[in-house]
Amino acid sequence: METIESAGYNVYFETGLAPLSELIQSGKYSQVFVFVDSNTLESCLPVFQSMLDGFSAFDLIETDPGEENKNIDFCIGIWKTLLDFEADRKCLMINLGGGVVTDMGGFVASTYKRGIDFVNIPTTLLSQVDASVGGKTGIDIDNVKNMVGTFALPQAVFIESAFLGSLPKRELLSGFAEMVKHGLIADAEYYKALKESDYEAVNIKDIHHSIAIKNKVVTTDPQEKGLRKILNFGHTIGHAVETYSLKHDKNPLTHGEAIAIGMVCEGYLSKLSNNLTAAELEDISSYITAIYPAYRIKPESHSALLDLMKSDKKNENGQIMFSLLREIGQCDFNCQVSEEQVKESLEYYNGLPS
Ligand SMILES: NC(=O)c1ccc[n+]([C@@H]2O[C@H](COP(=O)([O-])OP(=O)(O)OC[C@H]3O[C@@H](n4cnc5c(N)ncnc54)[C@H](O)[C@@H]3O)[C@@H](O)[C@H]2O)c1
Ligand SMILES: [Zn+2]
The missing domain is CATH 1.20.1090.10 (Dehydroquinate synthase-like - alpha domain)
Incomplete structure (x- = not known):
């Protein structure tokens, strides 16, 4: 299926993540992080790993699922985890999840050490058809939606229908x-x-x-x-x-x-x-x-x-x-x-x- 070219990055369809393999193997990155919530950890990470042939050379960052957790407290936790892992500006963050993970992961990546590369692998229908393109990242303040955020472009977006299999x-x-x-x-x-x-x-x-x-x-x-x-x-x-x-x-x-x-x-x-x-x-x-x-x-x-x-x-x-x-x-x-x-x-x- 035809790749969609967005402003400065591609949205790939049903590639089995082949272009991501290439990106990771390009030698451009010092470390790779995969950001998940507890649901996508369980349902999507195994699919992700099977697509990348058992790829395990990454560190996992996990958050609690749901909109109520798309907030600054969780961002601070993720920034600190990156610091604990001594992540430098040449690391890559792969956001594997719904709109909460891609919005918050994109926000954290676009601000950590003034910005690291990130890739979005949206795993809900909503994040595929909406949050995946457009370059908006963000978090809620006092439950008010998307009050703080950035415009930041991912390196690439991957749409894989296999992830929708586990979606309620x-x-x-x-x-x-x-x-x-x-x-x-x-x-x-x-x-x-x-x-x-x-x-x-x-x-x-x-x-x-x-x-x-x-x-x-x-x-x-x-x-x-x-x-x-x-x-x-x-x-x-x-x-x-x-x-x-x-x-x-x-x-x-x-x-x-x-x-x-x-x-x-x-x-x-x-x-x-x-x-x-x-x-x-x-x-x-x-x-x-x-x-x-x-x-x-x-x-x-x-x-x-x-x-x-x-x-x-x-x-x-x-x-x-x-x-x-x-x-x-x-x-x-x-x-x-x-x-x-x-x-x-x-x-x-x-x-x-x-
Ligand atoms: N940046 C943008 O342009 C943009 C556009 C639209 C929406 N959004 C944001 O996206 C968020 C909503 O996205 P959402 O509906 O994907 O929410 P979400 O990330 O909370 O996902 C919904 C639920 O599905 C679970 N889940 C995700 N993938 C799964 C899978 N494959 N199998 C089983 N469970 C799975 C999640 O853990 C969560 O419990 C909102 O915060 C909204 O503001 C952003
Ligand atoms: Zn919407």
Whole structure:
């Protein structure tokens, strides 16, 4: 399958990690570290080693899994571990895991001794179709998403469907939300095809297509000055709902589940203040509520959600900025809506039949 060229690095598909073997054997690196969480240690490291022919000349750095651990305390632990291993600036860090591992591993690598090389091997559908390209790294502060981070490019990214074999269904569904988003913002035909597909049988061709869509956007606008903001469709409300859920729910929403809710609400806003038709909104809402579990947004959470939206990085001059659909397959950015309209969109989601 065709390699995707991003800004300064390649995204390889189903190569069995052959280009990584070459990179490691190039003699460029003093030491190799593999960064995992406890789940990818168990499920993905053996697959990684089998692909690299039992390769074991690396030191392992392990973190606890989950968004609640994507924070500065864990980064300090990883920086200290690198120091304990006497890692110099010529070492390589291989991030083997989901978006938490690639975001935090990329952040740690891009700052350790002012930056060491890193490679991403995303092992969740979400990290493959989304976090793998674009060069954003980051961590959360007080559970507020991605408040500190860098733009830093990996040496390479490897997409291997073998890693998805152990992924729980709920995590597959989480990643699928980003694929649906890619269709909604940039490719109506792709959205239609996804609707007719089964997320549990997601195929590498669609993963490739999603990455190609994201890559085209991020290489056009690497620093998110304009166009790249369309990738935030569903994320202004989605991130707020995700953060709120992380703080308040016993079984918090996954990123994709929250984004699915965000896409319905922002679809509603797209109809209110952009060009989306009622029929298109109905199409999006009924599809998303059919495949994602129902969630109740409590009216008493509205003001906390709005406060969270106000802390969003995309805002300018204190005004909450949205990326809204013009039609299915096309998205505008820097759209403004009122707080009342945002609340209305949350009520719209709550009122949908589940
Ligand atoms: N940098 C970016 O551009 C970007 C884009 C999108 C999302 N993100 C970030 O990505 C994160 C979400 O990513 P995620 O959903 O991959 O989260 P995650 O890394 O927490 O992975 C989800 C769960 O699956 C487990 N897991 C990972 N791979 C597995 C496998 N192959 N088999 C079994 N279990 C496995 C993990 O241990 C974790 O428990 C968020 O922090 C989000 O902010 C970043
Ligand atoms: Zn996302």
